[in-house]
Amino acid sequence: MKLIVGLGNPGRAYAGSRHNIGFIAVDTLAKDYRVKLKRAFACRWLSAKIKLQGCDILLAEPVTYMNLSGAAVAALLKKNKVALKDLLVICDDMDLELGRLKIKSNGSSGGHHGLESIIASLGSREFSRLRIGIGRPDERCDAAEYVLTPFNRQEGKQVAKIVETACACVKAWVMEGTDKTMNLFNKKERELVQ
Numbered sequence: 723m724k725l726i727v728g729l730g731n732p733g734r735a736y737a738g739s740r741h742n743i744g745f746i747a748v749d750t751l752a753k754d755y756r757v758k759l760k761r762a763f764a765c766r767w768l769s770a771k772i773k774l775q776g777c778d779i780l781l782a783e784p785v786t787y788m789n790l791s792g793a794a795v796a797a798l799l800k801k802n803k804v805a806l807k808d809l810l811v812i813c814d815d816m817d818l819e820l821g822r823l824k825i826k827s828n829g830s831s832g833g834h835h836g837l838e839s840i841i842a843s844l845g846s847r848e849f850s851r852l853r854i855g856i857g858r859p860d861e862r863c864d865a866a867e868y869v870l871t872p873f874n875r876q877e878g879k880q881v882a883k884i885v886e887t888a889c890a891c892v893k894a895w896v897m898e899g900t901d902k903t904m905n906l907f908n909k910k911e912r913e914l915v916q
Contacts, residue, residue, distance in 0.1 A: 724804070724808045726751070727811045728744035728783050728812045729788060732787065738873065740869050743856060744812040746885055751889050752770050754889065755772040759781065759782075767784050767786075767797075769798070775896075775897055791836040792844065795811070795843060796844055809850065810851070810852060813836055813852075814834075814855075814856045816857065819855050820880055823852060823884060826853075827848075827901070827904075854885075891907045
């Protein structure tokens with residue numbers, strides 16, 4: 723089984739925010755496979771199972787808030803007996819322009835609090851992550867506030883396209899692994915999705 727975790731913050735106040743693009747990607751995958759993410763009693767996540775080319779996949783969204791995502795991810799791995807090599811975390815990245823994405827097999831948190839929490843809880847950086855660009859705010863806007871703002875109407879079409887590309891990237895990761903997927907999708911990162 724492979725585990726695909728989208729990061730974000732639960733609740734209507736955060737729905738559609740830049741920080742929730744991981745949730746948006748997982749919601750899109752769930753919709754594509756006609757499944758509904760559900761919360762089991764006392765679980766710290768929403769989840770649904772899908773099959774892709776015969777491979778069992780668990781889609782999940784922690785409902786612990788971004789900065790505490792690690793506890794939910796560690797519990798998901800343990801409960802479902804998923805190896806670190808079969809974990810893919812999808813999150814936002816301010817260092818990538820809106821319309822870009824980047825997949826890696828390991829690495830630091832890059833200052834992302836959700837990834838920091840996961841690294842701390844797992845005691846390892848050895849898991850794949852798909853970063854989706856949300857761009858940086860101008861110097862007048864506080865970064866912490868910026869990530870919690872929704873995408874504006876002008877950005878909406880771009881967001882839909884990059885999420886579609888992110889879903890294709892996830893499917894390639896499931897079938898081909900991280901290295902081949904990096905070769906396919908990280909080359910495209912030079913070209914902004916219009």
